[in-house]
Amino acid sequence: MTQSTADAHILVSMTYASRANPDVSAKDFNEILKQAQENNTANGITGMLIFNKNYFLQTIEGPRAQINRLLYSLLADQRHRDLQVIDTHEITSRKWAKWSMNYASPTQDNAAIYLKYSTTVDFNPYLLNAGSSSDLMRELSSQKG
Numbered sequence: 001m002t003q004s005t006a007d008a009h010i011l012v013s014m015t016y017a018s019r020a021n022p023d024v025s026a027k028d029f030n031e032i033l034k035q036a037q038e039n040n041t042a043n044g045i046t047g048m049l050i051f052n053k054n055y056f057l058q059t060i061e062g063p064r065a066q067i068n069r070l071l072y073s074l075l076a077d078q079r080h081r082d083l084q085v086i087d088t089h090e091i092t093s094r095k096w097a098k099w100s101m102n103y104a105s106p107t108q109d110n111a112a113i114y115l116k117y118s119t120t121v122d123f124n125p126y127l128l129n130a131g132s133s134s135d136l137m138r139e140l141s142s143q144k145g
């Protein structure tokens, strides 16, 4: 597929939730993160990925064509399923400009933040609206320091 760069100034942000496949291990999580960081650096994509053993919540931001291309890859990726788009909108500046892919997973230190955004015992990103998803990622990122 030939890709025009004339539209590279049109930036979008997309946030989705997905369910980790049961056979995905901690080692796989690290590989996903590494692959995301390497590819995103090459593709002008930035963002934030949250994961626990059951779910992913990710924001990706960058040129619209690149984000759409990544969406096709994500939909075909067997390491997760039930991808549900929570939000997508055009942006004039990036929220995650400093990170090829920032990340957070549950720790003792951030447990209170997850709890604040959970309506059930377990954290479940399918129950978050766009605003809460964004606030959660921002808080988890600031907590990391």
Ligand SMILES: Cc1cc2nc3c(=O)[nH]c(=O)nc-3n(C[C@H](O)[C@H](O)[C@H](O)COP(=O)(O)O)c2cc1C
Pocket (backbone or CB within 6 Å): 032, 035, 036, 037, 039, 040, 047, 049, 056, 058, 060, 070, 073, 074, 075, 077, 079, 080, 101
């Ligand atoms: C939860 C999750 C998040 C991912 N995030 C990214 C990402 O930010 N950037 C990316 O290039 N690939 C990401 N991937 C991997 C893509 O689905 C796909 O495997 C990859 O882009 C293909 O890269 P390749 O063509 O270099 O093999 C993610 C996969 C999963 C399961």
